Amino acid sequence: MHIVLDASGPDAVQASTIGDDVSPPPADRRVLARSELAAFVRAREAEEPRPRWVWSDSRVWYAPLLAAGVRVERCVDLRLCHAILRASSFTAGTALAAAPVGPWDTAVTIEQEAHPDAHTALFELDAPAPGATPSALDEFRQQQEAVAASSDPGRLRLLLAAESAGALIGVELRHAGLPYSAERHDDLLTELFGARPAYGRPAVLEALVAEIRAGLEAPDLNPDSPPDLLRALQRAGIMVTSTRSWELRRIEHPVIAPLLRYKKLSRLLAANGWAWLDSWVRDGRFRPDYVPGGVVTGRWATRGGGALQLPKQVRGAVVADPGWKLVVADAAQLEPRILAGLSGDQAMASAGRGKDLYEGIVASGAVEERAQAKVAMLGAMYGATSGESGRLMPRLARSFPRAVRLVEEAARAGERGEIVTSRLGRSSPPPGGSWRAAQGAASASDSTAADERRARTLARDWGRFTRNFVVQASAAEWALCWMAELRNRLAALAPGAELTDAPHLVYFLHDEVIVHTPEALAAASAEAVVAAAQQAGRLLFGGFPVDFPVTAAVVDSYAEAK
DNA sequence: CACGGGTGCGCG
DNA sequence: AAAGCGCGCACCCGTG
Numbered sequence: 223m224h225i226v227l228d229a230s231g232p233d234a235v236q237a238s239t240i241g242d243d244v245s246p247p248p249a250d251r252r253v254l255a256r257s258e259l260a261a262f263v264r265a266r267e268a269e270e271p272r273p274r275w276v277w278s279d280s281r282v283w284y285a286p287l288l289a290a291g292v293r294v295e296r297c298v299d300l301r302l303c304h305a306i307l308r309a310s311s312f313t314a315g316t317a318l319a320a321a322p323v324g325p326w327d328t329a330v331t332i333e334q335e336a337h338p339d340a341h342t343a344l345f346e347l348d349a350p351a352p353g354a355t356p357s358a359l360d361e362f363r364q365q366q367e368a369v370a371a372s373s374d375p376g377r378l379r380l381l382l383a384a385e386s387a388g389a390l391i392g393v394e395l396r397h398a399g400l401p402y403s404a405e406r407h408d409d410l411l412t413e414l415f416g417a418r419p420a421y422g423r424p425a426v427l428e429a430l431v432a433e434i435r436a437g438l439e440a441p442d443l444n445p446d447s448p449p450d451l452l453r454a455l456q457r458a459g460i461m462v463t464s465t466r467s468w469e470l471r472r473i474e475h476p477v478i479a480p481l482l483r484y485k486k487l488s489r490l491l492a493a494n495g496w497a498w499l500d501s502w503v504r505d506g507r508f509r510p511d512y513v514p515g516g517v518v519t520g521r522w523a524t525r526g527g528g529a530l531q532l533p534k535q536v537r538g539a540v541v542a543d544p545g546w547k548l549v550v551a552d553a554a555q556l557e558p559r560i561l562a563g564l565s566g567d568q569a570m571a572s573a574g575r576g577k578d579l580y581e582g583i584v585a586s587g588a589v590e591e592r593a594q595a596k597v598a599m600l601g602a603m604y605g606a607t608s609g610e611s612g613r614l615m616p617r618l619a620r621s622f623p624r625a626v627r628l629v630e631e632a633a634r635a636g637e638r639g640e641i642v643t644s645r646l647g648r649s650s651p652p653p654g655g656s657w658r659a660a661q662g663a664a665s666a667s668d669s670t671a672a673d674e675r676r677a678r679t680l681a682r683d684w685g686r687f688t689r690n691f692v693v694q695a696s697a698a699e700w701a702l703c704w705m706a707e708l709r710n711r712l713a714a715l716a717p718g719a720e721l722t723d724a725p726h727l728v729y730f731l732h733d734e735v736i737v738h739t740p741e742a743l744a745a746a747s748a749e750a751v752v753a754a755a756q757q758a759g760r761l762l763f764g765g766f767p768v769d770f771p772v773t774a775a776v777v778d779s780y781a782e783a784k
Numbered sequence: 785c786a787c788g789g790g791t792g793c794g795c796g
Numbered sequence: 797a798a799a800g801c802g803c804g805c806a807c808c809c810g811t812g
Contacts, residue, residue: 444808446806446807447807447808448790448791448792448808449808449809464791465791465792466792466793467793468797468798469798486793489793489794489806492805492807493804493806494794517802519801519803521803522803524803524804525804526804527804530795530803530804531794531795531804531805532794532795533793533795534794534795556796557796600799600800600801601799603800604799604802605801606799607799607800608800609797609798610799611799612799612800686801687801689801690800690801691801694796694801697796732802
């Protein structure tokens with residue numbers, strides 16, 4: 223059963239109840255005052271079977287519900303599902319895919335323009351004004367039609383359900399927040415920089431700047447300016463072509479040590495210093511703005527707060543509440559395992575049976591050392607052409623021909639300008655106009671060698687993107703299934719409890735999750751994490767025997783895990 | 785003064 | 797060891 227929510231006025235919501243066959247008119251259709259919505263949803267969630275809520279955008283509809291203490295089990299996030307169905311090769315030729323660009327394609331932009339400050343907007347966002355967005359019911363019907371007419375309705379249904387679950391989780395993560403000790407963070411900063419300065423650089427950084435200026439005999443040097451710094455280095459006889467740390471690290475010169483130290487410290491201060499603490503941590507919680515589906519591959523993005531770049535250096539400030547624990551879990555070698563499943567490569571799957579896939583590759587005899595196995599796998603998935611990684615490719619291809627063939631074919635398709643598709647049906651965007659123009663110019667009768675070189679470079683670049691897309695996008699699908707399963711299992715550990723009174727997800731990082739749980743349920747939460755990973759593997763790859771081991775550490779602080 | 789591209793570095 | 801995928805963010809600097 224579905225209940226479709228539509229804004230039907232500034233203060234009114236229309237709720238239409240429809241069955242699994244979405245074509246007949248709604249069995250029930252009612253208009254509610256917005257103030258009645260939370261109670262209505264709460265009541266429906268208490269009945270069996272629970273409905274699947276169908277709405278335009280989970281951030282708009284779900285955040286106020288959560289704020290009112292109401293959780294939902296399932297939804298359809300029409301905006302996210304629309305984006306998938308528009309682009310998927312599975313739905314090519316359906317009415318939805320063929321329709322001209324419409325409001326469902328631009329909804330995000332409209333919201334962003336109306337509410338540029340997403341940080342505060344989350345809880346203030348209103349449902350789209352009537353007329354701004356066409357009927358959710360109509361859109362839902364068109365989406366169902368597209369799925370039914372697609373080449374693989376089963377996989378697409380799973381993808382849409384997982385994507386929608388992700389949308390709910392994104393809102394819940396923001397609502398719960400990551401338990402974060404501002405005090406510990408402040409202690410760390412104070413230890414590194416001294417007391418917080420009222421303005422300007424902390425004394426520690428100022429001293430390093432003085433040391434660097436003296437060492438390079440450049441009294442006015444601004445070490446934050448790469449061109450300025452590069453000139454000063456070269457004047458001092460240090461022949462580097464950039465100011466990147468890894469390049470500087472190879473130079474022997476007394477100025478290098480303070481310079482590298484300055485770079486490391488100033489980076490930490492700029493990205494996660496006191497200013498970051500002030501804007502993003504409040505009441506013991508870090509609340510970043512997650513954007514499910516924000517990356518072309520279906521990975522999540524973040525807007526503000528930099529949640530997906532939380533440096534290892536500060537993870538000690540992520541601490542469980544008293545009487546609570548963190549379950550920190552990550553999927554071991556997720557992407558190579560995904561590749562094994564995608565390609566049906568039995569040899570690679572068996573290399574990954576048990577714990578460490580890279581050790582398994584060594585045991586298979588393809589390479590001698592774990593580090594080689596890792597660099598070779600990454601090279602295969604990213605399209606390395608040179609260096610150690612490039613040299614190892616033939617050996618990898620000999621031992622794992624199916625896996626390597628799959629990524630090679632994805633790369634060739636991209637080079638031809640074709641789209642590629644993930645396990646469950648997310649397709650890559652086609653290359654843009656300038657890409658096509660460059661290919662056209664290279665094959666024209668009057669093309670120059672430069673035209674051809676440029677076209678070839680662009681084609682190879684795009685091939686590396688599509689090569690990686692099939693793996694990264696499928697891994698993102700696995701992660702969504704993992705989290706969706708986990709969310710259900712955690713909810714079952716404490717039926718009826720409010721989100722933050724029971725074990726709940728507080729962090730997600732591509733192949734890693736953190737659960738915040740009362741101590742008594744920590745072991746059960748850790749088991750749920752592991753079981754959910756196995757279920758995700760079955761959802762994506764059915765009976766194909768590829769393992770997805772996850773480590774699940776029960777800890778007080780994020781820094782204690784691995 | 786705002787904006788956009790480039791650089792560098794944090795994460796997976 | 798430092799190229800090969802996907803990001804976000806701070807900062808610099810040139811341009812309008």
